[in-house]
Amino acid sequence: MRATAAEETQSGTLVLLCVASWAIPGAGHLWLGRRTKGLIFLVALPLMFAIGLALRGRLFPFDLSEPLVGLAAVADLGIGIPYFIASSLGYGIGEVRAVTYEYGNAFLIVAGLLNLLVVIDAFDVAMGRK
C-alpha cells in the first residue's frame, strides 16, 4: 500500500524532529511547544555531559572488537552535537588514573542515554500519545 503525500510529509517531519531532538537536547520539545520541558533538557543534559568531561571521563571509541566499549561509544554519541564539539576540541580523552574517571564515564554515558529517552518522548508527543 502506498503512503499518501500527507503521510509522507508527516513522516518526514517526524524524522526531522527526532534528528533535531537528538542533535540538540530538548530541541524536539521546544519545536512541539513544550517550552519548559525543552529548556530543562537543553540545560540539564549538556551540563551533565560537560560535568562528565570535567571529571576526566572518556568518550569511548567505536571499537566493535570490544562489545562494551562499542556500546559505551553509542551511548556517548546519544548526546548529539555536544559529542562532536567535545571530540573536535580534544576533550574526552579520559584520565584512567583520575579518582573521578569512572564517575566521569557514568555522567557521559548516562547523559547520552537520557537524551535518547528524550528523543523517544518527543516522538511520542508528536504522535499524540502523550
Add this chain to the structure above:
Amino acid sequence: MQSHLALLAMFGFFVSLVFAVIAKDEPRDQLRFGGLMFGGFLASAFVLGWLMYPFPL
C-alpha cells in the same frame, strides 16, 4: 570535586530531574516523582554502602 557522596548526589539529581520531566506533566507531580527518585538514589547508596562495608575488596 572528589567527594563520592557529592558526585553521587549530583548524578542522582540530574537523572531524577530528567526522568521526572519526561514522566510527568504537572510541576507538582514532577516535584513529587523527582524527589522520591532522588531520595531513592541516596537511600540505596547508603544501604548498599553499609551492606558492602564488611567486604573489603
